[in-house]
Structure formats: C-alpha cells, structure tokens
Amino acid sequence: MLTGKTALVTGGAKGIGRAIALKIAAAHGNVAIMYHGSQEKAQETITQLQALGVKAQSYQCDVSDFTATKALVAQVIKDFGGLDILVNNAGITNDKLLLAMKEEDFDSVINTNLKGAFNMTKHVGSYLLKQRKGRIINISSVSGLMGNVGQCNYAAAKAGLIGLTKSTAKEMAIRGVTCNAIAPGFIDTDMTKTLKTEIKEEILKQIPLKRLGQADDIANLCVYLSSDLSGYITGEVIKVDGGLYI
Ligand code: NDP
Numbered sequence: 001m002l003t004g005k006t007a008l009v010t011g012g013a014k015g016i017g018r019a020i021a022l023k024i025a026a027a028h029g030n031v032a033i034m035y036h037g038s039q040e041k042a043q044e045t046i047t048q049l050q051a052l053g054v055k056a057q058s059y060q061c062d063v064s065d066f067t068a069t070k071a072l073v074a075q076v077i078k079d080f081g082g083l084d085i086l087v088n089n090a091g092i093t094n095d096k097l098l099l100a101m102k103e104e105d106f107d108s109v110i111n112t113n114l115k116g117a118f119n120m121t122k123h124v125g126s127y128l129l130k131q132r133k134g135r136i137i138n139i140s141s142v143s144g145l146m147g148n149v150g151q152c153n154y155a156a157a158k159a160g161l162i163g164l165t166k167s168t169a170k171e172m173a174i175r176g177v178t179c180n181a182i183a184p185g186f187i188d189t190d191m192t193k194t195l196k197t198e199i200k201e202e203i204l205k206q207i208p209l210k211r212l213g214q215a216d217d218i219a220n221l222c223v224y225l226s227s228d229l230s231g232y233i234t235g236e237v238i239k240v241d242g243g244l245y246i
Contacts, residue, residue, distance in 0.1 A: 001028065008083060029084075105153060114161055121164065124136070133176045135230075185244040186203050
C-alpha cells in the first residue's frame with residue numbers, strides 16, 4: 001500500500017509512534033523515526049523495522065528546536081532520497097490544575113506538542129509542496145476537543161494542533177498535500193501507565209467499548225490516512241476513542 005513511499009514519524013521510538021512506524025513498514029513504506037531521549041528504544045524499533053524489509057533509520061532531535069528540526073528534515077530527505085509522509089506524533093504531558101501550573105509547565109507542553117508540529121510541518125511542508133503531493137498526519141487528542149481536568153496546557157496544545165491541521169489543509173490542498181488529525185482517547189502506553197488504578201477504572205466506565213485503546217488502533221488509521229485510499233480527505237479530525245466522546 002505504501003511501496004516506494006518514505007515516512008518521517010516523530011516520537012517513533014516507542015508507544016503510538018513505534019506502532020505507526022511498524023504499520024507503515026508492514027505496508028512496505030520506508031521509515032525515518034525521530035527520537036528525543038529514548039536512544040535504546042529507537043534502536044530496537046529500527047531493528048524491528050528492518051526485519052520487515054524496509055529502509056529505516058533513527059535521528060535524535062528535539063522537536064521544539066526550530067533550527068535543529070530544519071537540519072534533521074534536510075538530512076532525512078538526503079538519506080532517503082525523498083519524503084512523502086510526516087506524522088507529528090511527539091508529545092508530552094505535564095498535568096497540574098491550572099492554579100498550580102507554573103509558567104514553565106505550560107510552555108514546555110506547548111513547545112513540544114504544538115510548536116514542535118509547526119516546526120516539522122513548515123520544514124517538511126515546503127518539500128511536499130514542491131513535489132506536489134504528500135500527507136501530514138497530526139496526533140492530537142480528545143483532550144483537545146473536550147478539555148480535561150489537570151490538562152489545560154495539554155488540551156490547549158492539542159486544540160491548537162487541530163487549528164494547525166485545518167489551516168495547513170486549506171493552504172496545501174492546492175498542491176495535492178493533505179493534512180489530517182487523529183484524536184486518540186485513552187491509549188495503553190507509557191503516557192497512561194502512570195495513571196492510578198482508580199482513575200483508570202473511572203475512565204473505563206466512560207468508554208462505551210469498555211477498554212483502553214491500543215497503539216495499533218491509532219496506527220491502523222494512520223496508515224489509511226498515509227495512503228492513496230484517503231486522497232479526498234483533508235482537514236479532518238478523526239476520533240479513535242472507543243466512543244468516549246459520543
Ligand atoms: P509516549 O510517552 O510513549 O511517547 C511520546 C513520544 O514523544 C516519545 O517517543 C518521545 O520521544 C517523544 N517526544 C517527547 N518529547 C519530545 C521532543 N521534545 N522531541 C522529540 N520527541 C519527543 O506516549 P504515547 O505514545 O502515548 O504518545 C504519542 C502521542 O499520542 C503524543 O502526542 C500524545 O499526546 C498522543 N496521545 C496519547 C494518548 C494516550 O492515551 N496515550 C491519548 C491522546 C493522544 P523519546 O522517548 O525519545 O524522548
């Protein structure tokens with residue numbers, strides 16, 4: 001389905017990003033992953049990707065660093081001989097009630113989750129526009145649609161990512177580049193492992209499908225949005241949340 005295509009996945013060493021990288025590789029796409037701190041996990045992921053028979057390489061970078069991301073994108077395009085798909089998946093949480101939240105708690109989440117996606121979209125977007133085709137997929141969150149107690153920084157960043165998605169979709173459509181967002185609900189990864197059991201039980205009561213999502217639930221949609229099958233879909237925000245938002 002993705003034969004001959006190359007994808008760049010931010011935060012691709014683990015969790016949802018790793019699942020996305022592996023599903024893209026299973027669909028025969030080549031994959032560059034960007035990691036920040038998880039060097040060992042990045043290497044593990046590369047080994048798994050190469051076992052699927054595709055070209056795969058990892059790159060260390062801080063997604064919030066405008067200059068470093070510009071150099072990284074240029075390097076990926078050079079190493080792979082092109083780029084077709086960008087998945088803005090890197091993200092962090094730093095949960096606190098608004099009145100307890102420090103300025104730096106707010107800034108760090110906005111800088112990684114929102115500015116990071118802007119940086120990558122700008123650097124990759126200029127290349128995709130020139131080649132007159134490409135796919136950009138942003139991993140937002142239902143928190144960005146619903147808000148969430150303790151997540152004013154995260155919800156603001158993820159809501160901002162939806163605005164970035166829709167504006168990018170409008171600007172880039174004329175050159176055949178689509179941009180869509182996925183809004184996951186609660187997915188079983190390191191990000192949600194730290195939640196207390198009673199909070200998890202409370203969350204499960206609110207999910208009609210009565211289970212946390214798996215990283216593959218997000219990755220499956222991401223592959224579809226990366227492929228030619230989704231060529232007439234742009235500016236969409238698709239929830240993958242077991243019905244939580246209904
Ligand atoms: P993880 O914590 O497992 O993964 C987060 C990834 O983001 C890591 O690979 C990490 O890289 C990367 N990252 C963090 N900061 C930076 C940075 N400054 N520069 C580059 N990469 C960075 O969480 P998930 O897999 O669950 O999250 C993936 C995405 O899905 C996030 O955007 C998250 O907000 C979103 N999401 C997750 C939900 C969930 O329930 N799990 C729900 C809704 C959305 P490294 O480890 O190398 O530092």
